[in-house]
Amino acid sequence: MREHAGIDFWFTMGSTYTYLSVMRVEDAARSAGIPVRWRVFASVRALTGATQVPFIEGTPKFRYMWRDIERRAQRLGVPCRLPVPYPSPAALDANRIALIGIRDGWGPAYVRAAYQRWFEFGDANGTERNSRVALAACGRNFDAVVARASSTDVIDELEAQTAEARQGGVFGSPTFVVGKELFWGDDHLEDAIAWADSAR
């Protein structure tokens, strides 16, 4: 057996571009035989200390972001109806649920369902409507998961993961980490896979 270099897929559920990655990272990595670990962090602000979200409404960069995601989603065959509400007021709650899901094995399914709800129906990640739909899609009980999501150990673990991301140099979502190499942005997923492949 050969050792496989894996990819740590760092994300936060307030991020827009992360939609593209959550919908394709598993298939893309599986095709290449590269294992993926889903790793969630609290927010870009928690990593960088930024006082603003990455995309400010009314700016050219904001308009570009939606159009760029739309074009890329069309090419990938990923559905979306843009623009959607941003920033999400409840992304932190979604990150805590994702953390529980990753622990329990239904994390990727929840994250995909939540993002699809946000990008197809406009219910932002972490809002009650989003979480009810996304957790139901994973066969999880909303009330039980939400109760766990506010427990001290979940809050503490998300903080610890966020600290680990920061120490590893992560500053945005999505970021793909292969060993000590960072690849930032959905459009660098292929580069990360190629790097992991050549590092075997």
Added chain:
Amino acid sequence: MREHAGIDFWFTMGSTYTYLSVMRVEDAARSAGIPVRWRVFASVRALTGATQVPFIEGTPKFRYMWRDIERRAQRLGVPCRLPVPYPSPAALDANRIALIGIRDGWGPAYVRAAYQRWFEFGDANGTERNSRVALAACGRNFDAVVARASSTDVIDELEAQTAEARQGGVFGSPTFVVGKELFWGDDHLEDAIAWADSAR
């Protein structure tokens, strides 16, 4: 004869990632039979009103930028010795020279020579040492070009081009524009070429 949709290649000479594009845009577009127009603007700040440069020394994003450029340059076979001085104190002068060069037909050659001087020897774009070397490489007289670069018509035209970029939604360098579609970042050059190709 078929109509070809062309690419407007918008750039500013204070940008780091733009090095990768200036070294490859001509070949990449020529291979696809897509014409390229080189279009220079004054600065990212002049487009967006940003009060900071895009990459702040000491931040994780700053370190990532150099490593990302280094990896991409290696893959493209483009030489560089990183990091290089940034931001360039004299990028505006380089933009004015580029504007003259684009008018006169030696613009791309000058821009490539200037970037190579910056990224291989550390003389930032627009500094006297850089401009002397880069203009000599194009067979131009340094004193004559520098005198023209401070003329009113050059200053005015760079401002007009910058206004045109802003009105077109450009907010960073490099940006490839095909019709009304923007593609931001060196890593989106292939997307721009594909778009231009399908728009024929």
